[in-house]
Amino acid sequence: MLKKKIFIIVAATFNYFNFFLSARAQNSSDCEFYSGSETSVLCNPLTSSSFSDLVKTISTLAIEIGIPIAVVFIIYSGLRMVMARGDEKALTDAKKGLLWAIIGTGILVGAWVITEVLQSTVKAL
Numbered sequence: 001m002l003k004k005k006i007f008i009i010v011a012a013t014f015n016y017f018n019f020f021l022s023a024r025a026q027n028s029s030d031c032e033f034y035s036g037s038e039t040s041v042l043c044n045p046l047t048s049s050s051f052s053d054l055v056k057t058i059s060t061l062a063i064e065i066g067i068p069i070a071v072v073f074i075i076y077s078g079l080r081m082v083m084a085r086g087d088e089k090a091l092t093d094a095k096k097g098l099l100w101a102i103i104g105t106g107i108l109v110g111a112w113v114i115t116e117v118l119q120s121t122v123k124a125l
Contacts, residue, residue: 056119
């Protein structure tokens with residue numbers, strides 16, 4: 001029963017974030033089919049003009065997706081601590097979950113920092 005509730009919460013969270021991602025996809029583009037033209041235009045789907053811009057875009061997207069997921073897992077670990085009600089094994093498991101959520105967040109932020117430093121270094125060259 002608990003696994004079913006967890007699955008429902010996770011599914012609802014992903015659906016919530018997917019709503020905003022689809023809303024971001026509705027930006028207008030300069031690359032459209034021109035009426036009266038016999039030829040079609042092949043547009044570059046990437047908004048980046050260089051490799052460093054592409055890496056920055058990917059890292060920013062990872063941060064935008066990863067941080068809310070990390071917050072959900074940190075809150076979930078806190079709820080598990082509250083639901084442990086003195087059970088040492090459940091409390092230990094909740095603490096491990098919190099530790100790994102914080103480690104994952106640190107790795108995510110660290111990767112973003114490394115990306116930013118490398119990009120600024122490459123642009124300075």
